[in-house]
Each structure stands twice: as structure tokens, then as C-alpha cells.
Amino acid sequence: MSSFTEEQIYRYSRHIILPEVGGKGQKKLLESRVLLLGAGGLGSPATMYLAAAGIGNLGIIDFDVVDMSNLQRQILHGVEDIGRSKAESAKDTIKSINPDIKVTLYKERLSSENIYRIFKDYDIIVDGCDNFPTRYLVNDACILTGKTNVHGSIFRFDGQVTVFKPKDGPCYRCLYPEPPPAGLVPSCQEAGVLGVLPGIIGTLQAVEVIKLILGIGKPLIGKLLLYNALDAEFRQLRLRRDVNCPVCGDNPTIKELIDYEEFCGIARH
Amino acid sequence: MAVKVRIPSPLQKLTKNQSEVSANGKNIKELFSDLEKQYPGLRDRIYDESGSLRRFINVYINEEDIRFLKGEESEVKDWDDVSIIPAIAGGVS
Numbered sequence: 167m168s169s170f171t172e173e174q175i176y177r178y179s180r181h182i183i184l185p186e187v188g189g190k191g192q193k194k195l196l197e198s199r200v201l202l203l204g205a206g207g208l209g210s211p212a213t214m215y216l217a218a219a220g221i222g223n224l225g226i227i228d229f230d231v232v233d234m235s236n237l238q239r240q241i242l243h244g245v246e247d248i249g250r251s252k253a254e255s256a257k258d259t260i261k262s263i264n265p266d267i268k269v270t271l272y273k274e275r276l277s278s279e280n281i282y283r284i285f286k287d288y289d290i291i292v293d294g295c296d297n298f299p300t301r302y303l304v305n306d307a308c309i310l311t312g313k314t315n316v317h318g319s320i321f322r323f324d325g326q327v328t329v330f331k332p333k334d335g336p337c338y339r340c341l342y343p344e345p346p347p348a349g350l351v352p353s354c355q356e357a358g359v360l361g362v363l364p365g366i367i368g369t370l371q372a373v374e375v376i377k378l379i380l381g382i383g384k385p386l387i388g389k390l391l392l393y394n395a396l397d398a399e400f401r402q403l404r405l406r407r408d409v410n411c412p413v414c415g416d417n418p419t420i421k422e423l424i425d426y427e428e429f430c431g432i433a434r435h
Numbered sequence: 436m437a438v439k440v441r442i443p444s445p446l447q448k449l450t451k452n453q454s455e456v457s458a459n460g461k462n463i464k465e466l467f468s469d470l471e472k473q474y475p476g477l478r479d480r481i482y483d484e485s486g487s488l489r490r491f492i493n494v495y496i497n498e499e500d501i502r503f504l505k506g507e508e509s510e511v512k513d514w515d516d517v518s519i520i521p522a523i524a525g526g527v528s
Binding site: 207295296297298301319320321322323324326341342343344345346357359390392394396397401402403404405406408 | 443444445454489490491493495498499500502503518520521522523524525
């Protein structure tokens, strides 16, 4: 992109007047490529704010269709989208907010077969997926390809956000080396989730993405931000890289992707 | 004075729905033994069959992961804030 159109200068004026963003920063945003894993609870606010902010290239992976029970929290979608592809519905919402954005849809389930092909066109991965097998697959693929992963997860009234930047900080396996065994960790489908919670956590993920692209502030690298809605409390814990980590440690044992079976919580529908 | 222990929501059924409980002990091991006395069943959720802390659960003293301190021997002082943080996967599809 050579220069802004008049409409773009007006659209992004509140960014451009911020010294931390400016015209230069806005251009970086417009040239950036961000992939969202899931157009669901976390992906909804993240996608909408990133589109509004002018992230020029957004990829969305989701093979699911919109269900009435999604509307309690998945603000990308509306009543008229019930039964439609979430990816298509997300694209329509993005275009209604900001037609500048180039949107690429992947209506497929992420696996070791397709993850490299999909990831190669993006700089930052926003992980808002809903299951452990995908979390581990995404983590390992990010480490093996050097992509930054902006991680968010939610459960009932609790949310967690962090940034896994290969080499600069720990990865998901430094935190939790192996996925939990079946049945020990309840899923959101079983336990419920406050509908606003993904709004908070997904929005925090969007903030981290923008900070990383602009190179401003202190991204949540090596820090786990915890939010509890009932206590109205935010806290940060320190995360350290584990030299014995099986994927990003000094002597990694995982050099290829692993497709874990659906082993925990309950099977997806 | 006792140490404050934050209980994650999946385990709160065992602590009478309390998100914070207090426990006594000079290190994490003693603290968790005391917790088991107060709230039977908690130990099995935190430790695996071999008696090790489960790998999808991390324990922090204040902001620091005990794996990078002295593990379960990590000492706790009055007013320390101990958190049990399990892996959560939900993004809600």
C-alpha cells in the first residue's frame, strides 16, 4: 500500500493522531496478516476490533455453523445467521464494519495436515479455540514455524490471556507439557460460561495483537493475565520458559506435529 | 496466620464453593496436606496416582510458579498468596 486514501485518513483518524500509532503504525496494521482460530466466543470480539482497527488481512478458520445457543456470546453472528457457516457470517460482519479488510476463510478443521499451509500466510495467530487437541497442535506449529500466538481461554467466570512468542518467552507446553487426561477437565459446554467473559478476553487478545504489530507497550510475553468476573479482579502471574520443554526447550523431543484425539471434556458436536 | 489459597472454579465444589480458603503449613506440601484435611478429595484432584502434582495444574506462590522455586518444598509465609491454576481450553465454539 503506497498511501492512504482520504477515506482511510478519516476512518483511522483516531489512531493516526495517537503518537504511538500515527500514519506509520496505521500502515503497519493495514499491511499485517492475522489469523483467527475460531469465529466463536473469543474470536467474535477479537475479529470485530481487529477489523475496525484496520488489520489489513484477516484469516478465519471455522468449520462450524451458527447455532441459537451461540448468540449468548458470539457477537459476530445474529439471528439471521443461524444455520449459516460461522466463517461466512464472520466475513459479512467484518465487511459491514470495514470493507478495507481482505478476508480469507478456511472452513476446515485444523489438523497436522493443513496447519502449515494455513499458517504460512500469517504473522500472528489468535488462538481462541475450544479444545485441548487444537491448543497443543497450534502451540507446536507456532514454535516450529516461529509464529507468535496470542492465547486466550475461558471457563465459567475465569479467563486467561497470554502471548507465546517463540524464543522470547515460554510456550504453552512450558506451562502445561501434556494435555489433561479425559474427564478431568470439564468443558465449557458442561460447565457453562458467562456470555460477556469472552468479550473481555477476546478484546484483550485484540489489544495484544495490535501492540505486537506496532511494537508498543509491554505485550503479555512471559506473563499470564487472569481475570475473574465475579471478583472483578485482574492478576498477572509470571511464566517462564522451561529448558526441559518438549517442544521449545534446549533439547526438544517434539519435532513433528501431534494430532491428539478428542480426549478431554466432551466430544464436539 | 494462615496462607491464602485460591481455588480454581473446577475444584470449588470440594471447597464448599469458596474461591479462597486458608491453610497452614511452612511449604506447599504441608499446605496441601492441611487442605486435604479440611476439604477431603482435593488432593486427588491436584496429585496424580504416583503422588506428583498433575501436569495440567500449576501452583504459584504470589506471581511465581513453584516449579521455578523449590517445587513442593517451596516455603510459604503468612500473607503469601497461593494459586492453583489448571489448564483451561475453552474458547466456546
